[in-house]
Every structure is written in structure tokens, then in C-alpha cells.
Amino acid sequence: MTKPVLVIGGGIAGIQTAVDLAEQGIKTYIVEKTPSIGGRMAQLDKTFPTLDCASCILTPKMVSAAKNKNIELLTYSEVQEVTGSPGNFNVKVLKKPRYVRIEKCLGCGECITKCPMSVPDEFNLGMSKRKAIYWPFPQAVPLVSTIDSEHCLYFTKNVCRVCERFCPTEAIDFKQEPQTVELNVASIVVATGYQLLDPTQLPNYGYGKHANVRTSLEFERLVSATGPTHGEIVRMSDKKHPESIAFIQCVCSRDVRINPNCSAFCCTASVKQSILAREHIPDVKCTVFYMDLRAFGKGYQEFYDRARGEFGVEFVRGRPAKIEEVPGTKNLVITYEDTHSGRLTKKEVEMVVLAVGVKINPIEGFIDLPLEDDGYVRLDKPLLDPVSTKRDGIFIAGVVAGAKDIPDSVTQGSAAAMKASIIAAGE
């Protein structure tokens, strides 16, 4: 008799872990703190180096996880405490109230259309609005509405209840309370993922001050058909297509003052974004400022060569020192040294995309795992057992133990599933 396994985090790494475990007949829980599984990959437009549409390859996996009888999704839930030992972990999970009965909600979206309250949409990084009752994104799994009690008029001002009135299945339940669930699992896989570092730590780049300086993730939303502009790459200052875009690498990465690590995927991600920009706006001039273009994965070098050759993207070796805004046009002047020619140069562009580095989502609050000095989870044997943590029976998958791209995260997900299954099997 096998025991269940818990996967914390419902991103691509966690989904892969859960699906691989479930396929072996092992009961698996996915605890996901947001209303839907999917994670960061759901926010991406296309993936490198094949330029596959991210949603098109991710959503079938999300659905297969949701449909699998051996997988139980605990979305909008957070792990609160982990005790016990390998083979016998006790986990407390807090199920946050959605104020919507999952079993009744059909996902028709009537409530969303009728809700009068608009708030910044975190899925689009604040570049568009969503309602106070919402799906995080149209392909969400489970596709049920969630009421955001921080903004809902009923919770803030005790008025409205429009969603309740219009819901055809009476799924709205304002009386829902937080619920604590106790799970007993054999093993745990931590796949809690990452967040971007804060680029305002580099005031010379003017992020947050200059409207047309955006992060790589914001660009990803802009270029995505499901994004705030339905796939139109526009400047935030005037909603016009930029004629030139500069991509700046290693922002908050490989910088001892902020984060000494390489964030691994930004190089190829920017290569991809420059190609996407050229596909969306054929005349746009793209320049990538890099120090060492780390196209290390299979097919990545060729992808980079295509960007240079076929797509005419310019690559400049040099780390820009500052980005200044031109008052009238809101264009941006980049000051840098082209280290190949040795020339100090100023270049004016219409939009700047910062390839911002990453750090892990904090895990200290709910699971006790030794961390490295750089904040990532410490691995037991980084070379020969790269998914085992310092605690027996607890494994990792994805960025939580080091920045990595989608293929590597998926690989780790499968590896962690195998390790967890050995413990779940008992002997």
C-alpha cells in the first residue's frame, strides 16, 4: 500500500512531479497558493528555443493534472506547517475561502461580467484590470471564480452582492471560512518557484520612474495574445508601437550588490523576446546588451544565431551604466561602453526591457529547509542527487534550488517524482 505524496507549488515543475507520481498510481496532492495551477509558465507567451506557444503546451498538462483521479488539487491554499519524518509527514494546509463553492461553479463568468469593482490584475503585472471576483487567467485550472475579499465591495463596504444575484447556480457563498486540512504524506516535493528581483534596486536604470522601461516578464505579457494589449507591443507612455527596443541582460543578476548568481534563462529569454518583437513589429530595431550570452541548452546557440542572422537583432557586449528619459518623447538614452570596440556610446531607443534576475518565493514560514547563502534551497548532493534537500524525504523541483529554464524544471519534476515514489512505496 503506497502512501500519498505532497507537491507544494502548482507550476510546471510541480505539475510534472504530480503527473509522474499519479501515473504510477500514487495519490498526490498539489497545494497551490493562487487560485489556479500553471505558475509562471502560464504568464509566458512563447517558449525558447522552439517558439512553442507556452499556453498550448502547458494547459494540456494542467488539465491532465486536474483530470487525474490520483491528483487532488488544493488551489488557493497554503502549507502552514510540516512535521514528522520520511514516510510519515503531517502537513497542515490552510484552504483560503474563495467565497465560491467550487463544486457548484460552472465557470460561466457571469459574476465577473456583472462585478462593478475593478482592480489591478496581478497576472498582467498590474498593466490591466480585473474584477474583484475573477479568474486569474482564462485558461485557469480549476476554472472557477474567486472573490478577492480585499477589494470586494461586500467585504470592504458591506454593499453590492451583485455576483450572488446573477450566479445561475447559486455558487456564491459569502459565509465561507478559512479551513485547515491535515494531510499525512510519505514524501514532499517543494516546487514553489520564483519571483523577479526588484529592479528599483538599480536606480540608474529608472525602472518605475521611466514609463517605457519594463521588465522581461511585463514584456512577456505585452507580447502575449492574452495580455493587457492582446499581443500588441506598445510603449506605456503613449500606447504606440516602439521603433526600437533595447534588451538589457543581467539586471539584478551577476551583481554582487544584489544577487551574484546568473539567472540562467534570461539570455535565451531575451533572444526569444527580440525575435518575437521582430515578428510582431517587422521594422523594430532590437538591440540586446549582454556581457556573456549564455545560450547553453540544446538548440539555444542556434536560436541565438537565428536572432543575429535571420532576425537581424543587434548584440552589443557591454553593461549599460544608466538609462535616462528624454523629457518630451519619453524615449530612453542608454549610456554604455561597447566593450568590443572600446567606445563609450549613447543610444536612444523607444523602449527598454530589463532581463531581471530571480529569487525564490520565500519558504521559511512553512517548511524548515536549510538554505544556501544566496537564498536557494541547499541540496544534499548537488552533483549526483540534485533533487534531494538536506532533509530526508523532502525533494525539490524547479527554481527553488537554483535558477533554471522550463526543460530543466520539468526534468527535475520527473526526477523528484521518482525519488518521492521510492519513499511512497514504503520499502
Next chain:
Amino acid sequence: MLLHSVGTSPIYALYGPVTPGLDSGLTRSGPVSQTVLLEKPTGRAETEPLTKVNPHLAPKLQKLGATRLYRCYNCGTCTAICPLSKEKVEFPRNLIRYALLGAEDKLLSAPALWLCYYCGECSDDCPKDADPGSFMMAARRYAIEKYSWGRIASIFYSGPTASGLGLIALTLIAILGLWFVKGTPTFSSPNLQTLVSFEVIHDVGLSLGAIVGLSVLANLVIMAKLVRVKPDRKLLLTSRLRTLLSTLIGSVVNQSLVQIDFLKCTNKNRYYAHLALFWGFIGLAIATGIDYIIGLGKIPLYPIPPQRVLGIVSGVAFTLAATYYLLKRLRKDERHVRLSHSTDWVFVALLFLAGITGLLLTLFLYLDFALGAYSMYAVHLVIVFDLVVLAPFTKFAHAVYRPLATWMNAAAMRFSAQARLEANR
């Protein structure tokens, strides 16, 4: 699949050339008496000399204060953030590159070495904390060593022990010399003539001045050979001379008398202190010169002669500025003073002591305090002796290297502009 049409664009060398002059085709052509020659690319090799590589250059610079040199990953942030770096006169990234490659001649012949005022913005913004500001300072220390004739400056730059022993030896020579020439001072009222006669001061001063002057000249010749400006052969001799003269005047006025580029640094206090020190020194030199010509001891206390007024005002400015520098180095509250080499201490301390003893000497003369005046005079003479003798071989030497570098740099810029104009015609 979109991967089928993989392009064959060239893959560029990672670090490429450090400047357009030193091209990317760096290939080893084998060891030549412990050095390696970097072959120039074909085509123009007939005029350009080969670059010698000194593998000990970077470790040496580390010892001189560039402790984090090897952290550099060559990103160019320092060059782009530097308020003094400009198109065609870029630094410090390329100079760090020279150092790491061991291209010693390239480093020592770069006028840019002396254009830096160490405001520290490069170090504040360096993503690797490689401290380019300290590197520039260390490279200047190395240059002072290498520009000095007979490499005499090496004594003072090889470490605090040698530096200290050298200073002690020099001070002992001065004290012995003073003991040897001293007369019988009258204690009823201070008369400096009675401690050391004017004739002795005159003779010693002149010969010392000649030796130091010749040393400075020899050093400048060594530097000028390295930092050589090569005007286009097509330019007329008269136009070459005119350019050299006009750039000389320009750089003396802007870079020495006003030190205009120092104002581009964020901390303006350092600029005022440096200017006070510079003009204080000039004022003191003029006042002393006048005294010297008229004859020491023949000048009355009252009415206070004009050169003494100039001397006192200059001395106060000079001493205040020296105090500022001394306190800064003690407090280490800014980047440029955090790492002090022994030679920095020697220089700043000598400046301060020369200033303060001079002022006290004047004060005691007017207070008619004989013992005080004589002792201050003795100490002042010893300190000034140290300062003057050491001038060509210590930090003081920047006072001549910086003007030469700014001049050569300005001339080189003008020549290249003229050559371009000529080519376009």
C-alpha cells in the same frame, strides 16, 4: 518546427580588442625571454610595435592597492558611469583589461591614467565590486614607480617598511646636515640667520633644486617617451607646433590652474581642498622665492612685507587643505580614502607638517619666542628637505605627470581631429 533554418552568423570573440588599436587577433607567438609577444593582425604590422606581455603586472598592481582587480568581468559599467571618461578617451575598463592581459606598455602609455580624479563613482556602480577606482590609483602608483629614473620610486612603493626606512634615512641625513651647518643661535631675540646662515641655505637650496629639477626632467622624459603623441606626417610642422602650443596653454589653464575636470566629481569639497592646496603651494613658492631673492633674514618683521602676507595667506590655505586630506584619510569615510598606501600617508603627513611648522615659525617670530622659532625652523627645514627630495619619486610627482598627460591627451585628440579633416578634404 522553426529550427530548420539555422543561420551561420559569425561567433565573435568573447572579449574582443581592448581598444581599436589592440586588435582582436591576439595570438601567442611563443615566449621571448620570459615575455610573450602579442602578434598584430596582418596588414598594418609594419608600423605598429608588438605588445610585450608582463605576467607579473596584475599581481604587482594588486599589491599596490588594486586588491580586487581579478573580479572584473569586463562589463564597461565603470567607463560608462565615469564623469570624466568620454568618447575616444575611455577609461577605466580598457586599462583594467591592459592590466589583466599584462600589456604593461599600453597601460603606462595611456594618458587616461592621469585624467582620473578618483571620485569613486565607478567603484560604487561596479556590479562585481572590483573597485576600478582603487585600480586607477594603484596604476598611477605603478606609473610613478616606472616613470622614475633608475626606478628610485620603487623604494617607496615596495611596501611600508622600505618606504618608512627610506623616509627615516632621508630625515637622518637632513638632521645630520643641519647639525653640521648649524651656527650659534642668539636666544635674546630670534634671528634665523644665527641658526643656519643665509649662504648655506642658499647653496644647499640651489643644489637641491638643481638635483630635484633634473630628476623631474628625467622622469618627464621617460613618461613622454611612453605617452608619445604621433601627429599625422602629412600635417605641416608649423601647424603641429601650433597645436602643441595651444593645447599646452589650454591644459595648463584648465587642468592645472583651475582643474576644471575635478568639478565633474560629485564631492565638491575635494575640489576646493585640492585647489587650496595647489594655490597655497604656488603662493608659498612665490613668497619663499621673493624672500630668497631679497635674502633671508634681511626682511623686517614690521611693517609686514607683502610677500609675507602672501605667504601667511597661502600657508593657512595650504595647511587647512592638508589637514582636510589628513583627516579624510584617518576617517576613511569616503571611497577614495578607504585604502591608503604608505606613500599616501608619507605625502599627506609631509604636506601637513611642512604647512603647520611654517605657520608656527612665523607666529613665533612675531611673538619673539626664540626657542619656539628655532625649533620650528629646524623641523620645517627637515620636512621641506624630505618633501622636496622625495617629490619626483612619490605621490607629489603627479603634479608634473598629470599636466603632461592632459597636454598629450589634448594634443592627440586635436591631431586626430585634424587628420580626419585632412582625410575628408
